[in-house]
Amino acid sequence: MNSIYLDHSATTPLDGEVLKKMMPYFSEIFANASSMHSQGQKAAEAIEEARLQVAGLINASPSEIIFTSGGTESDNLAIRGLFLRLCPEKNEIITSAIEHHAVLHTVQDLEKHYGAKAIYLPVDGKGRVNPADVEKAITSKTSLVSIMMANNEVGTIEPIEEIARICKLRGVAFHTDAVQAIGKIPVDVKALGVDLLSMSAHKFYGPKGVGALYVKKGIRLNPVMTGGSHERSLRSGTYNTPGIVGMGWATKIAKDKLSWHMEYTAMLRDALQKRIFDEIPDVFVNGDEENRLPQLLNISIKFAEGESMLMFLDMDGNIQASSGSACTSKSLAASHVLNAMCIPHEFINGSIRFSFGKDNTMDHVDKVMAIFPQIVKKLREMSAIGPDKPAR
Amino acid sequence: MYSEKVIEHFRNPRNVGVIEDADGVGEVGNPVCGDMMTFYVKVKDGIITDIKFKTFGCGAAIAVSSMISELVKGKNVDEALSISSKAVVEALGGLPSNKIHCSNLGAVALARAINDYKRRNGLPYENIPEPEDVEEG
Ligand SMILES: Cc1ncc(COP(=O)(O)O)c(C=O)c1O
Numbered sequence: 001m002n003s004i005y006l007d008h009s010a011t012t013p014l015d016g017e018v019l020k021k022m023m024p025y026f027s028e029i030f031a032n033a034s035s036m037h038s039q040g041q042k043a044a045e046a047i048e049e050a051r052l053q054v055a056g057l058i059n060a061s062p063s064e065i066i067f068t069s070g071g072t073e074s075d076n077l078a079i080r081g082l083f084l085r086l087c088p089e090k091n092e093i094i095t096s097a098i099e100h101h102a103v104l105h106t107v108q109d110l111e112k113h114y115g116a117k118a119i120y121l122p123v124d125g126k127g128r129v130n131p132a133d134v135e136k137a138i139t140s141k142t143s144l145v146s147i148m149m150a151n152n153e154v155g156t157i158e159p160i161e162e163i164a165r166i167c168k169l170r171g172v173a174f175h176t177d178a179v180q181a182i183g184k185i186p187v188d189v190k191a192l193g194v195d196l197l198s199m200s201a202h203k204f205y206g207p208k209g210v211g212a213l214y215v216k217k218g219i220r221l222n223p224v225m226t227g228g229s230h231e232r233s234l235r236s237g238t239y240n241t242p243g244i245v246g247m248g249w250a251t252k253i254a255k256d257k258l259s260w261h262m263e264y265t266a267m268l269r270d271a272l273q274k275r276i277f278d279e280i281p282d283v284f285v286n287g288d289e290e291n292r293l294p295q296l297l298n299i300s301i302k303f304a305e306g307e308s309m310l311m312f313l314d315m316d317g318n319i320q321a322s323s324g325s326a327c328t329s330k331s332l333a334a335s336h337v338l339n340a341m342c343i344p345h346e347f348i349n350g351s352i353r354f355s356f357g358k359d360n361t362m363d364h365v366d367k368v369m370a371i372f373p374q375i376v377k378k379l380r381e382m383s384a385i386g387p388d389k390p391a392r
Numbered sequence: 393m394y395s396e397k398v399i400e401h402f403r404n405p406r407n408v409g410v411i412e413d414a415d416g417v418g419e420v421g422n423p424v425c426g427d428m429m430t431f432y433v434k435v436k437d438g439i440i441t442d443i444k445f446k447t448f449g450c451g452a453a454i455a456v457s458s459m460i461s462e463l464v465k466g467k468n469v470d471e472a473l474s475i476s477s478k479a480v481v482e483a484l485g486g487l488p489s490n491k492i493h494c495s496n497l498g499a500v501a502l503a504r505a506i507n508d509y510k511r512r513n514g515l516p517y518e519n520i521p522e523p524e525d526v527e528e529g
């Protein structure tokens with residue numbers, strides 16, 4: 001039974017074309033891109049081409065792109081880099097309760113060890129940050145605002161343009177984690193007006209372990225990685241040439257295929273959502289159906305536990321999805337995102353996320369629906385909670 | 393991450409259901425992870441003649457419930473009470489460390505069901521406290 005991979009928000013498969021473009025940089029063109037000799041310069045040229053490609057996807061200048069090891073590092077560089085430059089005079093950070101841990105744990109670390117004072121803005125029931133809350137939270141001591149462009153669990157797209165406008169008026173730098181947005185929806189840093197933007201190649205058919213931070217011209221950061229002064233001294237470390245080349249080509253393909261990808265994955269996602277609603281009672285969508293990533297469906301199945309659903313889908317159908325249930329996390333804490341959205345506990349633990357990609361087909365939707373209603377029925381029959389016996 | 397035994401019990405859980413005229417019912421809910429378990433026992437001459445469970449929870453929680461029901465069926469109630477959660481984990485071929493608490497949950501639900509039977513029958517009984525959390529991980 002072939003795998004039916006519906007977990008593209010976790011990571012995507014590497015595009016075959018991208019892999020081909022990467023291959024020579026593992027072997028023939030192995031030289032250090034910082035070396036003066038001709039072989040080194042070949043690698044350096046490839047990196048500069050990738051920089052152009054990445055910049056092209058988000059309407060930035062190549063000089064505004066800093067290559068990193070991925071989304072986590074980009075978030076760290078943006079947040080620590082700004083904060084450490086501006087503290088202690090400006091020691092306040094404004095972020096949201098639904099950020100990825102790459103942002104949340106970074107901000108928490110700055111609170112614990114560097115005297116930061118953070119404000120975690122709430123979200124509404126659909127996972128949206130209210131720009132008016134950002135406006136109210138900004139003070140003369142605010143060092144930065146960091147609000148994600150699209151949430152990884154529920155797919156809610158945040159009002160980034162409005163928040164960026166507010167930050168600009170108040171003279172505060174604005175970072176957005178766009179890791180989930182890149183390749184899924186149009187992202188234009190000029191139109192949005194953001195100062196810093198994180199991206200990660202493996203979320204859009206590029207390789208793992210490579211990403212980039214857009215740093216708008218004029219924004220000054222402290223480095224996080226110090227060393228041999230690569231990337232304008234903002235990010236030292238010998239260039240990951242194959243990874244960077246791969247990211248470049250992945251952005252090029254993402255740009256060319258963006259509108260097709262949006263339409264195609266949304267068609268599959270909507271079909272699955274409709275069929276789940278038609279065939280399974282007591283379900284509801286988590287997130288904002290009007291402002292949602294096109295390829296993502298987060299749905300709560302009342303009285304059926306997330307991990308158990310995932311296991312049955314995987315074992316019986318070789319179908320891979322994900323869940324925000326407490327049991328699926330190492331810490332046994334239910335999703336902080338669904339909690340912040342005030343979703344009741346029995347729904348959080350019954351949440352399941354399906355995220356589509358370019359290689360999925362309508363047949364995959366059919367295969368999910370061939371087993372999913374039975375799985376839910378079985379788990380509900382086994383469940384200690386139900387319509388007549390709610391959770392404590 | 394799960395042993396074959398866990399997977400096998402998860403796929404084909406034994407003794408799922410409710411005993412309408414149960415002699416004892418024990419319920420436990422874990423406030424940390426949201427799991428819920430209910431055990432129903434039927435007891436004759438101090439022997440557990442029938443046991444059923446209902447569980448809302450992860451693969452481990454379901455497998456633990458199933459394994460416990462199998463281990464105690466036909467046993468004397470005091471013998472059943474002496475089965476440790478560690479023994480349940482061993483019978484399942486181990487559990488991932490962050491799932492050990494599921495076995496405590498099962499042991500508490502069972503102990504509550506048996507003590508409910510004892511209480512109803514005028515036998516000395518105990519109130520079983522909430523399970524201890526995740527420390528064993
Ligand atoms: C919103 C968001 N930010 C950051 C990351 C981290 O990216 P990476 O895995 O490249 O470190 C992820 C993905 O895991 C993500 O979804």
